[in-house]
Amino acid sequence: MPQNFFILSGEQPELAKDELVSISKSYDPKTTSTGESRLVIIKSAVPWEKIAKRATFVRASGSIVSTLDDLLETRSHLSKPKTFACRVINLSSKKINKVQMEGETGAVLRERWNSKVSLLNPSVTVYLIITNNKQYLGYAENTMEQERPRKTIKYPTELDWKLARCMVNLSQLMEGRTICDPFCGTGTILLEAESMGIRSIGIDFDVKMCNIAEKNLAENGYDSKVVNSTYHDIQKIKEKIDAIVTDIPYGIASKSSLSPKRILQDFLSTIPKRMRLVIVYKKGLDVDELDKAKKYEIYRHKSLTRVIAVKDSVT
Ligand SMILES: C[S@@+](CC[C@H](N)C(=O)[O-])C[C@H]1O[C@@H](n2cnc3c(N)ncnc32)[C@H](O)[C@@H]1O
The missing domain is CATH 3.40.50.150 (Vaccinia Virus protein VP39)
Incomplete structure (x- = not known):
């Protein structure tokens, strides 16, 4: 079963986690979840994009892979990205040199993919997620914006x-x-x-x-x-x-x-x-x-x- 990661914004953490599980369960009742700190890992047959498109309190999301080799393997079945970026998300209590870690991982990927780094608009973002107990590797294709409805007439009693x-x-x-x-x-x-x-x-x-x-x-x-x-x-x-x-x-x-x-x-x-x-x-x-x-x-x-x-x- 594929595993996807979601980094929560920090607002309403319990609600935010249950929202993710509920969205996934609306398509796949066998959904299970684990997590730590602001990281939620959802195991289900639902593509992460489908969950992220609906979720309210998510800052970053994507698929989890086990190792850098798995990532390279996965990508070679798809296509090599034109551009990419590496992002370290430190959810642990340890101090981490993010710039160094991003640079080192980026150097390996640049050599293997022969792709350019683009920090502003990468076609693939590779995530290193560090928690107190574990490190995770994930990636996400550049995705579309969430569709937000317009509200022209407001009222003091409206719900946010x-x-x-x-x-x-x-x-x-x-x-x-x-x-x-x-x-x-x-x-x-x-x-x-x-x-x-x-x-x-x-x-x-x-x-x-x-x-x-x-x-x-x-x-x-x-x-x-x-x-x-x-x-x-x-x-x-x-x-x-x-x-x-x-x-x-x-x-x-x-x-x-x-x-x-x-x-x-x-x-x-x-x-x-x-x-x-x-x-x-x-x-x-x-x-x-x-x-x-x-x-x-x-x-x-x-x-x-x-x-x-x-x-x-x-x-
Ligand atoms: C808290 S407001 C709902 C605000 C709404 N969620 C929004 O974002 O604008 C409650 C609404 O219930 C309506 N209301 C009160 N009593 C009602 C009743 N017995 N049947 C139906 N609507 C009622 C009021 O007119 C009011 O618009």
Whole structure:
């Protein structure tokens, strides 16, 4: 089974690692992972580019090879790169002379490949990843940029795109599947889903928010549907959706007299029991129905810590 490496940016490390595993599992349920520090190694049949294209918190990624000879062998089956660069990523507590190490490895590769070094735009980057326990060798072809949706109309209560994207990925769906966000607001979750080829249906009881979400979707040429109704409408579309990904209200909305906790409880009793749910809410709203969910705390500022809860089925 091929092994791929992902170097995390350092933000939300636990969430970041689980996001990678979830993306891989949406294509290959046999995915396994190991890791150390900011390095995550994914063993699966999924090409690393497919995971990296969706992942939110990754700084570098590529395939792992055992030795420099293996790398040269692999490359000779493909083609010799026009240009290349070597990068040392030191995740260990030791001090390392990166420049010297990159220079030495680069000299070996230059001789064998007869290729030029290009630090700015290499066609292949060779990585030496050093952790406290082990050294890894990896490489990556120059890859395309992640497709980011544009958001023209913003709103103070909107969710930041990184959490929205990560939550969509935690739902473990591949392209062509459908999520529903029944509290869609400006459509942040819908936009992130559709930018990754996942269909989405939004619901919001505030017509103003529905109009904003529709405009944001139209700006990107996306065709996710937005329904002006309450979350109870999820019952009507449950056959069409594969997961629920949502961000419930943090305060008492002007159109509702229910407290956020009551909304959360009523919402959980309304949705289909056997459906994957990824939900974010303000810390302190914890309810029994989410006792078994995997939870991640995200500190925003002193009066807002969010909780992301992931549940396969609501019991
Ligand atoms: C926290 S905001 C969602 C923000 C959204 N994630 C975004 O990025 O813009 C919660 C949304 O739930 C909507 N809402 C509140 N009560 C609702 C209900 N009973 N049914 C459907 N939508 C509701 C509000 O109008 C608001 O837009």
